[in-house]
Amino acid sequence: MDSSAKPGPPGKIKIMTAFSHLMETKDFQSITTAEIAGKAGVTEGLIYKYFTDKKDLLHQVLHQHFTAFQEGIEAGIATKETCIEKLAAIVSASLASYAENRVLARILLLEVRNSLSYFESGAYAMVRQYARTLLGIIRQGMETGELRPDIDPYLVQKVILGAIEHTCLKQVIFDRKIDVSTAAAGIVDIVFNGVTHHG
Amino acid sequence: MDSSAKPGPPGKIKIMTAFSHLMETKDFQSITTAEIAGKAGVTEGLIYKYFTDKKDLLHQVLHQHFTAFQEGIEAGIATKETCIEKLAAIVSASLASYAENRVLARILLLEVRNSLSYFESGAYAMVRQYARTLLGIIRQGMETGELRPDIDPYLVQKVILGAIEHTCLKQVIFDRKIDVSTAAAGIVDIVFNGVTHHG
């Protein structure tokens, strides 16, 4: 368990923003605490006043970015009525977030999953909430008859999440543009209708 | 570019197997070079005779595991005739590999993607080859009419890869069993037929 991501004192904010900016050009491992402190204009020791760990800093920055992500998702599905529309909105909004916030995408997809401490962090709790929202929509769709009732909703959830993540994985890694609308439309088409040709 | 993963001298083999075993219980970051050398029964310096880096060691061990993975895949699709069958075989064989070789799965899904050096490694070259094979089958299926011709084959590839990876992600992280056959059948069903209910 790590401390939650409150706004906090100026020093903490400076550290988080400095680190976040460094993550735009470098990977977590190669960013040093000295570098963070230097860019933030504080001393190295202050980092450990507000963060238990270098990883805790990573997790709290992720938490911060994911909050905006979450809001984007909820705004995206708010107006939608049907399950299909909601799912399409989630796919679209998720891709859009990864496209416009590479730091979020890189942290979430590449940096955090290798250490167990992440899964005890507040950031991961938010991610779980996001996954639960998705699952809820899928279940609802199965009840209303929009979706097939004979499939495992958990698996549908995983396929959708996997499709979203893997679709922008390479672009995130090599810092290339993501064509959100066509990618989103394509994923939705494939997952909803399948890839086989039915004469 | 890193040196390829030749079998090599006894010291190198001992280092790689020791490291591989350590990866069963610990994550990359928390395994020290001293620990590796100790378990291998060699000195710490020898690691740097055969590996440019601690990460190079990781990449070469991945390369080694992925070779077996690749063979499993090719054996899986060898007997199959249709595109559909081949895709199902790839999904099944991939899940099976991740299920029975957690070190491979953990390295590939959790540990390597955060550093650019991986993408210049021989291990990544193998992964690309695997992805190309998958893409080839998809393209072939679109030509023969088994798959819809109006979709982007790259996107189909990404959805399938994403589905495979995300399906076993949690199990790999928390070291839980993977029910390969039902997961494979489910993924294939969803990706081939889609999730929407067609009256």
Added chain:
DNA sequence: ATTGTAAGTAAGTTTTACTCACCTTTGGGT
């Protein structure tokens, strides 16, 4: 026999995450 090369060692060095004891500022209660 000799020479050249690959395998292996052992003792550094440096970097880097993290600690700790110490200042400085702020603000609320009496």
Added chain:
DNA sequence: ACCCAAAGGTGAGTAAAACTTACTTACAAT
């Protein structure tokens, strides 16, 4: 107005771990 406690912030220091380098041993080929 003053105290004092707590929060904000500092800077020197430590320990550990990745990596280097100078050296030794085995050993195959000429």
